[in-house]
Amino acid sequence: MTRSLIDAFNPIFYPRTLAIIGASADATKFGNIILSAIQEIGYGGKIYPVNPDGGEINRLKGYKSLLEIPEPVDFAIITIPSSTIFQALEECRAKGVKGVEILTSGFKETGSPEGKRMEGEIARFSKQGMRILGPNCFGIYCPESGLTILPGQNFSRETGPVGFLSQSGGLCADLGQIAKGLGIRFSKMVSYGNGCDVAACDLLEYFFADEKTRIIAGYVEGLEDGPRFTRLLQENRGKKPVILWKAGLTATGGRAVQSHTGSMGGSEAVWKGAFQQAGVIQVQSAEELIDTIYSFLYLPPAAGPRVAVMGGGGAISVAASDSLERLGLSVPYFSPSVLQKLNASFPPVGNSLRNPVDLGNPMIPPFMLRKVMEAAGEDEGIDTLIVIQILFYILYQVRHRMGKDDRPLSQFSFQPELLRACQEVEARYGKPIILVMPDITTDGQMIDLEIEWRRERDIYQAAGFPVFRSLDRAARALAHVVRFYARD
Amino acid sequence: MTRSLIDAFNPIFYPRTLAIIGASADATKFGNIILSAIQEIGYGGKIYPVNPDGGEINRLKGYKSLLEIPEPVDFAIITIPSSTIFQALEECRAKGVKGVEILTSGFKETGSPEGKRMEGEIARFSKQGMRILGPNCFGIYCPESGLTILPGQNFSRETGPVGFLSQSGGLCADLGQIAKGLGIRFSKMVSYGNGCDVAACDLLEYFFADEKTRIIAGYVEGLEDGPRFTRLLQENRGKKPVILWKAGLTATGGRAVQSHTGSMGGSEAVWKGAFQQAGVIQVQSAEELIDTIYSFLYLPPAAGPRVAVMGGGGAISVAASDSLERLGLSVPYFSPSVLQKLNASFPPVGNSLRNPVDLGNPMIPPFMLRKVMEAAGEDEGIDTLIVIQILFYILYQVRHRMGKDDRPLSQFSFQPELLRACQEVEARYGKPIILVMPDITTDGQMIDLEIEWRRERDIYQAAGFPVFRSLDRAARALAHVVRFYARD
Numbered sequence: 001m002t003r004s005l006i007d008a009f010n011p012i013f014y015p016r017t018l019a020i021i022g023a024s025a026d027a028t029k030f031g032n033i034i035l036s037a038i039q040e041i042g043y044g045g046k047i048y049p050v051n052p053d054g055g056e057i058n059r060l061k062g063y064k065s066l067l068e069i070p071e072p073v074d075f076a077i078i079t080i081p082s083s084t085i086f087q088a089l090e091e092c093r094a095k096g097v098k099g100v101e102i103l104t105s106g107f108k109e110t111g112s113p114e115g116k117r118m119e120g121e122i123a124r125f126s127k128q129g130m131r132i133l134g135p136n137c138f139g140i141y142c143p144e145s146g147l148t149i150l151p152g153q154n155f156s157r158e159t160g161p162v163g164f165l166s167q168s169g170g171l172c173a174d175l176g177q178i179a180k181g182l183g184i185r186f187s188k189m190v191s192y193g194n195g196c197d198v199a200a201c202d203l204l205e206y207f208f209a210d211e212k213t214r215i216i217a218g219y220v221e222g223l224e225d226g227p228r229f230t231r232l233l234q235e236n237r238g239k240k241p242v243i244l245w246k247a248g249l250t251a252t253g254g255r256a257v258q259s260h261t262g263s264m265g266g267s268e269a270v271w272k273g274a275f276q277q278a279g280v281i282q283v284q285s286a287e288e289l290i291d292t293i294y295s296f297l298y299l300p301p302a303a304g305p306r307v308a309v310m311g312g313g314g315a316i317s318v319a320a321s322d323s324l325e326r327l328g329l330s331v332p333y334f335s336p337s338v339l340q341k342l343n344a345s346f347p348p349v350g351n352s353l354r355n356p357v358d359l360g361n362p363m364i365p366p367f368m369l370r371k372v373m374e375a376a377g378e379d380e381g382i383d384t385l386i387v388i389q390i391l392f393y394i395l396y397q398v399r400h401r402m403g404k405d406d407r408p409l410s411q412f413s414f415q416p417e418l419l420r421a422c423q424e425v426e427a428r429y430g431k432p433i434i435l436v437m438p439d440i441t442t443d444g445q446m447i448d449l450e451i452e453w454r455r456e457r458d459i460y461q462a463a464g465f466p467v468f469r470s471l472d473r474a475a476r477a478l479a480h481v482v483r484f485y486a487r488d
Numbered sequence: 489m490t491r492s493l494i495d496a497f498n499p500i501f502y503p504r505t506l507a508i509i510g511a512s513a514d515a516t517k518f519g520n521i522i523l524s525a526i527q528e529i530g531y532g533g534k535i536y537p538v539n540p541d542g543g544e545i546n547r548l549k550g551y552k553s554l555l556e557i558p559e560p561v562d563f564a565i566i567t568i569p570s571s572t573i574f575q576a577l578e579e580c581r582a583k584g585v586k587g588v589e590i591l592t593s594g595f596k597e598t599g600s601p602e603g604k605r606m607e608g609e610i611a612r613f614s615k616q617g618m619r620i621l622g623p624n625c626f627g628i629y630c631p632e633s634g635l636t637i638l639p640g641q642n643f644s645r646e647t648g649p650v651g652f653l654s655q656s657g658g659l660c661a662d663l664g665q666i667a668k669g670l671g672i673r674f675s676k677m678v679s680y681g682n683g684c685d686v687a688a689c690d691l692l693e694y695f696f697a698d699e700k701t702r703i704i705a706g707y708v709e710g711l712e713d714g715p716r717f718t719r720l721l722q723e724n725r726g727k728k729p730v731i732l733w734k735a736g737l738t739a740t741g742g743r744a745v746q747s748h749t750g751s752m753g754g755s756e757a758v759w760k761g762a763f764q765q766a767g768v769i770q771v772q773s774a775e776e777l778i779d780t781i782y783s784f785l786y787l788p789p790a791a792g793p794r795v796a797v798m799g800g801g802g803a804i805s806v807a808a809s810d811s812l813e814r815l816g817l818s819v820p821y822f823s824p825s826v827l828q829k830l831n832a833s834f835p836p837v838g839n840s841l842r843n844p845v846d847l848g849n850p851m852i853p854p855f856m857l858r859k860v861m862e863a864a865g866e867d868e869g870i871d872t873l874i875v876i877q878i879l880f881y882i883l884y885q886v887r888h889r890m891g892k893d894d895r896p897l898s899q900f901s902f903q904p905e906l907l908r909a910c911q912e913v914e915a916r917y918g919k920p921i922i923l924v925m926p927d928i929t930t931d932g933q934m935i936d937l938e939i940e941w942r943r944e945r946d947i948y949q950a951a952g953f954p955v956f957r958s959l960d961r962a963a964r965a966l967a968h969v970v971r972f973y974a975r976d
Binding site: 325 | 600662670737738739745747773775805808813818842846848928930932935938939942943945958
């Protein structure tokens with residue numbers, strides 16, 4: 001079953017030849033945007049534009065019909081009006097195409113009986129040896145083969161462990177952009193829209209079997225087959241994490257789902273229960289979805305619930321304590337022997353040392369943070385470290401560059417030394433370290449701070465340390481990882 | 489009572505002369521950072537650095553003692569070791585100083601009996617005609633007089649309607665930075681640390697009376713006088729909004745509070761009840777605090793709970809529906825007559841028109857959004873408009889600039905036309921409009937998108953329209969405004 005699914009899907013994810021039915025030279029049309037995107041990202045196979053006018057499209061020969069193409073076609077992208085869809089599907093069948101994605105909308109999601117009927121007709125083609133994605137979708141992004149979604153022309157070409165499935169194409173488009181800066185890389189990302197044939201269950205089953213996928217995430221509005229979904233997830237228990245955003249759980253949300261992809265929303269309590277039983281990591285917003293994927297990517301199973309929080313500026317540690325406790329994590333006092341060592345290193349004035357550790361001054365030199373990190377590493381009551389690093393020193397760097405401050409830049413650049421401390425403490429004690437670097441500017445004038453922020457974040461990330469913009473987000477993401485590994 | 493409080497506080501917020509006791513030429517000392525900050529922001533009165541060595545400090549004559557200063561001193565900033573604090577306070581009393589702020593820490597927050605005793609001693613000076621801020625605080629920011637906190641050298645010099653009080657200096661430092669880009673301007677911002685004399689109640693009473701303050705916000709860890717706090721808030725009911733983040737509500741958080749400012753945390757249920765009764769707008773994170781201040785600044789009392797959400801990309805509208813309903817807002821269907829008009833303007837395929845309105849394509853031309861905005865304006869069942877504007881077109885602008893796209897820039901720059909639509913629809917129907925512009929990049933390479941984001945955000949803001957980075961944040965902030973004006 002799974003083997004045959006892989007065999008069925010591979011020509012779709014890794015097509016040697018590809019037709020775009022509805023390809024267009026008009027830059028404002030989907031038929032041009034998708035063709036341009038696939039050309040620009042550098043798809044490795046052969047592309048055949050199909051358009052009734054023929055001619056040349058984006059420097060490629062256009063074919064008036066799929067049937068004129070001189071070799072077999074593995075995969076077809078269809079972006080033509082819904083009225084002409086059946087003729088195109090007939091040609092695909094005649095040509096022996098293995099899979100199609102239908103970007104066109106105007107089917108079940110319109111709520112009309114006619115739309116529903118037409119979608120049923122489309123689905124019937126899938127019974128004849130051809131898998132169908134969509135309709136009303138943005139398609140497939142597969143960095144390994146160079147396929148991409150609409151409009152993912154600048155997505156990363158690096159392949160990675162995240163398999164993503166989504167009924168929303170817009171979310172795929174956003175995620176592909178955001179992921180670039182976060183070091184999140186995909187095995188495949190699939191926008192399946194109304195999901196008349198391929199939908200959540202097939203994609204889950206594929207991702208469970210796909211060796212290139214280690215973390216599975218998705219956005220679902222409805223499910224085609226509840227019992228199969230539950231069975232698949234039960235079989236996966238303790239294996240790959242599955243992070244799902246099930247939208248449309250409120251009454252209004254459920255209504256919106258129907259006009260988006262024509263799915264049925266379903267009651268919040270039922271879904272929550274089902275997800276919990278199946279070990280699904282449930283999230284409720286795009287931000288939480290992305291943060292959670294990110295944390296599964298960067299945090300090891302050793303990430304435990306007993307957290308040492310350290311930084312300067314006490315409100316942060318008070319807030320940390322509230323946030324972590326609300327999420328089922330804890331911020332326990334250090335053990336007496338560890339605390340004794342800390343007390344010997346730091347004066348009592350201006351420092352709270354018991355955990356959370358507040359070193360008072362937000363511009364904490366790394367050698368001081370390192371002492372606390374080592375203490376937390378040593379303490380057997382601590383599983384995970386959260387290090388809060390305020391970027392005030394960056395402000396100074398920027399000021400220096402602006403000529404407003406003549407102190408040497410190096411006086412404020414803590415990053416190389418702090419990174420070294422993170423690496424050595426992690427290597428020695430084997431406890432995961434999470435960095436929180438709040439960004440404290442939204443000012444058009446101070447864009448330099450954002451540039452510095454991203455630069456430093458990239459360096460920590462490249463060394464394997466996750467960086468969050470707020471403690472709340474770090475805590476929420478960590479809590480998901482902790483619950484997942486504790487459960488199984 | 490209130491009159492005398494204003495008389496007591498005005499020399500502190502608007503001092504004609506100012507002494508910095510512990511001023512230093514060493515750029516790494518608080519005594520230099522605060523002096524430099526006040527010089528740089530452009531304080532209008534006279535500054536007297538005080539330091540046992542005298543000499544010249546930051547191009548100003550240093551005085552060996554406060555008593556040597558040749559004229560009366562209104563306000564003194566104290567940043568010297570705790571052991572010498574009493575001598576300084578004695579001199580302040582002898583000199584007739586009206587108010588002091590003590591940045592020095594090492595008192596009640598250490599948890600030691602000695603720290604507590606010393607703090608009691610400090611408080612006693614306040615009984616002798618001198619108001620005291622701190623100890624363990626970052627001080628006062630008052631753009632009108634040019635006072636600023638540590639390290640607020642680049643805070644805005646524009647005055648505004650927000651009065652802010654905080655037991656955390658770090659939060660003040662962050663907020664002052666973030667506020668700049670958001671158009672949030674302050675009447676006064678006060679970091680009062682341990683609050684041995686001036687604390688939440690006095691500051692609330694001052695802000696209630698202060699004509700320059702229209703919106704009050706704050707971060708509190710404990711309260712010096714619960715009954716007075718409740719009485720003050722009851723008297724204010726229906727007048728100025730009070731937005732408070734009470735931290736330390738969990739067990740661990742309460743413990744952290746004690747080592748931060750020596751306050752008592754208190755139980756979550758008790759606080760929630762008290763806040764609700766007193767009409768306080770309770771928030772739980774720095775992000776929520778800032779978003780809520782922002783929304784009270786930009787949204788009128790007319791902002792009601794029945795919301796029209798419009799944009800392109802359906803997951804957004806599904807998520808919108810879930811978010812809004814969870815927050816007690818609603819996304820009602822448009823009335824039949826309004827829907828009929830919309831149906832006449834838009835094809836059914838690819839569009840969901842009933843509300844939330846999903847126009848399918850994330851690159852929606854403003855003339856289309858305007859039609860939906862007008863429909864929502866006209867519909868009597870709608871109070872507030874949320875317009876989601878994805879910045880894909882900015883991506884195209886950037887690509888254009890990078891030479892990767894030869895279509896004209898103007899083809900993708902929707903902002904002037906959309907702004908005009910917002911202004912005209914708001915003027916005609918009197919319904920508030922909120923913009924949501926998700927940022928879809930965190931990539932170091934694509935910093936141009938962030939620059940464009942901020943530039944466009946600033947233009948909408950300058951025209952009075954709030955802009956949020958996510959729909960969840962917009963909805964949460966709107967819900968606070970709606971509840972506040974509905975309650976009173």
